[in-house]
Amino acid sequence: MSFDVMQSRPSFPRRLLGFVEANGQEAIILAAIILLFVVVGVVNPRFLGNSNLTSIFSGNAYIAVAAIGMALVIISGNIDVSVGSLIGVLATIAGTLAVNGYPIIVCWLAPLAVGVAINAFVGFLVAYVRIPSIVVTLGMLSVLKGGLISATAGAWINNLPPEFMLAQFRPFGVPAPIYFMVTLTLLAALWMRYSGFGRTIYAIGGNPDAARVTGIRIERSIVCVFMIHGFFAGIAAVLFATQLQVIQSTVPPNLELTVITAAVVGGVSILGGTGTVIGSTLAAILFAAIGSALIFTNVSAYWLRAVQGLFILATVLADMARRRRLR
Amino acid sequence: MYKTMILALGLAVGSGGVAMAQSAWTGGDDLPTSPLACDGAAGAAAAMPYDGGQPTAAPDLKGQKITVVDVPKLIGIGYFNATSKGIADAATELGSVDAKTDGPTKANIDEQITFLDNYITSGVNGILFAANDPVAIAPVLKKALSKGIHVVGYDANSTPDAREWFVNQAQFNGIAKSMIDNMAKEAGEEAAFAIVTSTFTTPNQARWIAEMAAYQAQCHPKMKWLETVEAQEDNVLSFNQATTLINKYGDELKGIFGMTSVATPASAEAVSQGGKCGSIAVVGLATPNAMKPYVEKDCVKSVVLWNPVDLGYAAMYVLRAAIDGDLKPGATSVKAGKLGELQVINGSEVLLGQPYTFTKENIGNFDF
Numbered sequence: 001m002s003f004d005v006m007q008s009r010p011s012f013p014r015r016l017l018g019f020v021e022a023n024g025q026e027a028i029i030l031a032a033i034i035l036l037f038v039v040v041g042v043v044n045p046r047f048l049g050n051s052n053l054t055s056i057f058s059g060n061a062y063i064a065v066a067a068i069g070m071a072l073v074i075i076s077g078n079i080d081v082s083v084g085s086l087i088g089v090l091a092t093i094a095g096t097l098a099v100n101g102y103p104i105i106v107c108w109l110a111p112l113a114v115g116v117a118i119n120a121f122v123g124f125l126v127a128y129v130r131i132p133s134i135v136v137t138l139g140m141l142s143v144l145k146g147g148l149i150s151a152t153a154g155a156w157i158n159n160l161p162p163e164f165m166l167a168q169f170r171p172f173g174v175p176a177p178i179y180f181m182v183t184l185t186l187l188a189a190l191w192m193r194y195s196g197f198g199r200t201i202y203a204i205g206g207n208p209d210a211a212r213v214t215g216i217r218i219e220r221s222i223v224c225v226f227m228i229h230g231f232f233a234g235i236a237a238v239l240f241a242t243q244l245q246v247i248q249s250t251v252p253p254n255l256e257l258t259v260i261t262a263a264v265v266g267g268v269s270i271l272g273g274t275g276t277v278i279g280s281t282l283a284a285i286l287f288a289a290i291g292s293a294l295i296f297t298n299v300s301a302y303w304l305r306a307v308q309g310l311f312i313l314a315t316v317l318a319d320m321a322r323r324r325r326l327r
Numbered sequence: 328m329y330k331t332m333i334l335a336l337g338l339a340v341g342s343g344g345v346a347m348a349q350s351a352w353t354g355g356d357d358l359p360t361s362p363l364a365c366d367g368a369a370g371a372a373a374a375m376p377y378d379g380g381q382p383t384a385a386p387d388l389k390g391q392k393i394t395v396v397d398v399p400k401l402i403g404i405g406y407f408n409a410t411s412k413g414i415a416d417a418a419t420e421l422g423s424v425d426a427k428t429d430g431p432t433k434a435n436i437d438e439q440i441t442f443l444d445n446y447i448t449s450g451v452n453g454i455l456f457a458a459n460d461p462v463a464i465a466p467v468l469k470k471a472l473s474k475g476i477h478v479v480g481y482d483a484n485s486t487p488d489a490r491e492w493f494v495n496q497a498q499f500n501g502i503a504k505s506m507i508d509n510m511a512k513e514a515g516e517e518a519a520f521a522i523v524t525s526t527f528t529t530p531n532q533a534r535w536i537a538e539m540a541a542y543q544a545q546c547h548p549k550m551k552w553l554e555t556v557e558a559q560e561d562n563v564l565s566f567n568q569a570t571t572l573i574n575k576y577g578d579e580l581k582g583i584f585g586m587t588s589v590a591t592p593a594s595a596e597a598v599s600q601g602g603k604c605g606s607i608a609v610v611g612l613a614t615p616n617a618m619k620p621y622v623e624k625d626c627v628k629s630v631v632l633w634n635p636v637d638l639g640y641a642a643m644y645v646l647r648a649a650i651d652g653d654l655k656p657g658a659t660s661v662k663a664g665k666l667g668e669l670q671v672i673n674g675s676e677v678l679l680g681q682p683y684t685f686t687k688e689n690i691g692n693f694d695f
Contacts, residue, residue, distance in 0.1 A: 044575065051601065052574035059567045153404070153433065158616055168600070240563065244596050245620050248562045248589070295556055295571045300527075 025267025025275075025315070029282040033289060040293040047296045054175060058167070060288035061177030062087075062239040063255075067262035067280040068188050069232030074263050075192075076225045077205035077272030078126060078133035080119075083233055084255030085144035090115050090237030092148060095157035095247035098164040107164055111241075112234030118144075119230030123223035145251050152249040160245060167242040177239050184235070185281040192277060201225055205272030258308075262287060265311045269319050283311075351544075354527045354555035354586075355537030362538060363504045365546035367681070377656035379675030380468075380488040385475040386452075389651045390423070393452040395643070397428040398442050400457050400483060401435075405616065405695025406635055407457070410482065413639025414455065420664055421647055436460040443467045447474060453646045455639075456490070457482035465489035477650045481642035482635075487675055491649050494642045494669075495676045496633040499531075503538035504546075505682040506610055509629035510582050511547045513608035519551040520582035521572045523565055523590040526557050532586045535612075539584070553580065558590055565593030573601050585611025591630070595621040615685050615693040622690050634683040635695065641666055645677050 041048040066083055073080050090111035097107040122140055126133045169176040192198035200221050203211040212218055241247050266283035268275025291304050397414050399407040411428040418426035429446070431438035436459040443454065444467055454471055458464040461484055468478050468489040481494040510520060524532045536555065543550055553576060558565035569583055569590075583598065585591025591611030595618065598607045604626035613630050621627040644663035648654035654661045660668045661677055670678045685693065 046575055046577060049574055052571065055567060055570045055574065059563070059570065150433075153401075155404070156617060158620075244562055244566055244593060246562065246592060246617055252563065253559050253561055291567070292571050292574075295554075295568065296575050298554065300557075 024279070025265075026279040026282055029266060029279060029286055033282065033286050036286070036289050036293055040296050044296045047293065052292065054178075056288045056292050057181070057285065058175035058177045059243070060284060061175075061181035062167075062236040062243075063258055063262060063288070064181045064281040064284035065184055065239065066233055066236035066255075066259045067266070067284050068184055068277045069229035069236075070259050070263040071266065071268045071275055071277045071280040072188075072192070072201060072225050073133070073229045074260075074268045074270060075205045075272060075275050076201045076222060077208065078222065078225070079260070079270075080122070080137045080226070080229060081134060081256050081260070082122075082137040082140035082144060083229075083259050084253075084257075085141045085148070085251045086115060086118060086230070086233050087237045087240055087255060088249075088251035089118075089144050089148050090234055091241035091247055092152060092157065092249045094164075094238055094241045095160060095249075098160050099157055104161070104163050108166060108238050111237045112231055115230035115232075115234035115237065116227045117230070119226040119233070120223060122230075123226030126226065127219040127222035141256070148249065148251065154249060156249055157247040158245070160242075160247070165242045165245075167239045177243075180235065180239060181281060184232070185277055188277045197221070197224070202273055205269075206274070258284075258287065261308050261312055265308075265315050267315070269323075270316055271319070271323070351540035352522070352536055352552050352555055354522060354524050354533060354557075355540050356530075356533035358534065358537065360538050360541035361500050362542040362545050363500050367504070375672075375674040377674050378487045379491045379493075379656065380472050380478075381491060381656070382472045382475050382477055385477060385650075387652070388452060392423040392425065393647075393650060394450075395424060395426040395453040395455065395646060396446045396451045397426060397455040397639075397642075398430045398439060398446070398457075399428065400430070400439070400459050401433055402428060402430045403432055405693075406614070409635035409693065409695050410457070410639030410642070413636040413641075414643045415639075416636070417640045417643035417647075417664060421643070424643070424647065426643065434459050436463045440464065440467045443471065447471050447476060451476060453477040453479070453650055455642050455646060456480050456485070458485045459483070461485050477646060479642055479646040479649060481638055484676075491675065492645050492654065493676045494638060494645055494679060495672065496635075496638050496679050497682045498672070498678060499534045499538045500542065501678075502535055502612070502631060502682050503542045505631045505684060506535070506584060506612075507539055507543045507547055507550070509610045509631065509684060510584065510608060511550060513610065513628055514582040516547055517549045517551070518581035518608075519553050519576070519579050520584060521553045521576070521580060522555040522584045522586060523558050523569050523572070523594050524555055524586035525560050525590065527555070535586060558593070560587060560589045562589055562593050565590045566597050569594040569597035570601060573597060573603060573607065578606075580607055582608040582610065585609060585613060588613045588617065592617040592621070595627045599624075599626050614695055615690045616695060618685065619690055622685070622687050625687070628686060630685040630690070631682050632685065633679060634693075636693075637666060637683070638679055640664065641669060641677065641679055645669075 070083060093114055094107050094111045097110055122136055125131050125136045167177050200216050203216060204218055204221055208218060262284040263280040264270055266279030268280060287308060290307055294304055414426050418424040430442050439459050447470060454476055465486045468485055471478050478490040479492045480490045482496060484493045556568045558568045573580060583594045585594045591613035595609045598604060598609055609627045610629050612632055618627060618630045641663045645661055648661050659671050663669045672678045
């Protein structure tokens with residue numbers, strides 16, 4: 001008898017899946033963000049106060065920016081687990097230049113250049129030497145982390161010049177990181193959607209063999225993807241380095257996981273080929289909001305990890321199910 | 328039916344409330360606490376038998392010239408430069424002490440052991456150390472004792488039987504008293520405050536928080552703990568957590584405790600960027616260099632730690648007293664120059680005294 005019911009009306013997971021397919025992961029994340037703000041806002045209206053919204057968006061913008069690059073890497077069928085270490089190294093480079101009196105513009109641009117250079121090397125190993133990206137970046141994670149600790153002996157960078165503190169600028173009363181997050185997300189999204197190279201990245205991640213047949217130079221494209229990712233990591237590092245008066249000269253714990261989670265939960269298929277950077281930015285905002293909400297609702301911060309993990313599992317499961325149905 | 332459910336619900340809520348009252352503050356551990364007296368009178372040290380090691384057939388060098396080497400965890404950082412300065416100051420004061428500091432440039436136990444081994448071979452009368460690893464350093468220290476060399480530790484202990492004495496920079500209840508007293512002084516006896524710590528299970532931080540809860544209940548009963556948040560040892564997370572606390576409690580929040588050298592400057596930064604300097608007090612454990620910007624602009628008034636110069640100074644005096652035979656197993660105190668009589672605790676440890684509070688007046692004298 002229940003068989004008849006199921007025939008006439010799809011089960012709840014089916015319907016949810018249908019909703020995901022029709023509206024995209026982005027819509028779900030956006031709905032989750034709105035729901036979270038409404039619920040926690042009712043419990044404690046201060047959650048929606050101007051200063052708290054500012055700190056949720058501005059304080060975590062660097063994660064969203066890094067997740068843009070990560071989304072591109074994952075869409076291309078690769079992964080980078082070293083991005084946290086890279087951001088730690090680039091932030092330290094920016095701070096070291098700043099306290100040694102280099103022109104501020106150099107301090108801001110050097111991490112971008114170094115990020116691009118390091119990731120060009122990573123991309124080379126992945127594309128031309130054909131080492132799987134997880135292995136290359138796992139190696140890079142240790143190299144960068146160890147190198148950073150050896151080079152700095154863990155000493156913090158103090159006395160940063162005020163004009164260096166990009167993330168503390170507030171044009172028109174809005175913190176600079178929010179401008180970066182919004183602008184970069186929109187530009188990257190448009191570029192991924194309409195440019196030839198953007199479509200190339202989807203093609204490589206979706207079906208490399210087909211991409212090769214159509215004349216795409218896969219190796220060169222993958223190196224480019226990693227270089228772009230290094231560029232975004234550089235911007236993230238500058239925002240990260242200029243938030244506070246000191247730079248810790250260490251690798252922020254679990255930053256790579258947070259960035260990868262944002263990209264994956266935002267709808268970038270871990271198998272490559274699909275996803276958008278709007279989703280990754282929304283997911284980064286969602287997790288920032290959850291972290292803040294846990295304090296407002298007196299829930300232990302340990303739950304943030306658990307919630308992040310559940311989101312990843314749910315997203316990947318949905319992705320798998322979707323692929324199976326399409327096949 | 329409904330009555331039963333409401334009753335059950337009420338019981339559940341009630342028991343929850345009781346359980347929370349028993350465990351004091353989140354982030355503290357469940358070990359017994361020993362809060363100090365409100366007026367700062369020294370607590371009665373629980374008698375504990377001497378558990379240090381003694382040098383074998385050490386020569387009688389009372390009043391004679393001695394050679395001493397100090398091997399800290401690493402050299403070239405501000406903190407151990409300061410302990411080294413204290414040791415040199417004491418050596419000058421004592422006269423007839425030839426003290427030098429040497430050690431690895433990284434906090435590496437293998438390198439530290441090599442340094443110690445070389446100095447044992449070259450022949451010194453006394454060794455001062457701050458161990459990179461309490462267990463791994465023990466054999467080489469015992470080797471020194473077996474050759475008649477006096478061994479005193481400071482800052483970071485070894486297993487007790489591998490050295491004669493250890494100069495303990497601060498006890499948990501001493502730090503707790505200093506933190507709470509400073510907060511009461513700055514934010515008022517009825518202040519509501521929150522805590523930013525590393526994690527709820529980090530041993531030292533959990534101990535400090537438990538002692539702070541006990542001392543506050545006893546000596547500043549009207550202060551109000553709001554909550555404890557975790558921030559790992561992460562600068563940006565600490566800043567975000569402190570900012571969220573400020574946003575959540577608004578004007579109710581009068582003070583933030585930083586429990587780590589990362590959390591304290593980040594909390595100060597959150598208060599500073601939030602425009603709350605003067606209305607929210609930040610008191611915490613931190614190193615002076617990280618706090619100078621906030622102390623200098625009057626956003627933070629008290630940074631609690633110990634004075635590493637005094638720590639090195641005390642260690643040198645303890646070593647000289649051990650060599651001269653003035654500090655023997657079973658002693659209850661030892662004279663340490665300008666620091667006066669230092670108390671012996673925990674069998675074979677010498678307590679440096681009350682923690683040191685860095686303020687606008689003195690913080691410029693420190694570089695670590």
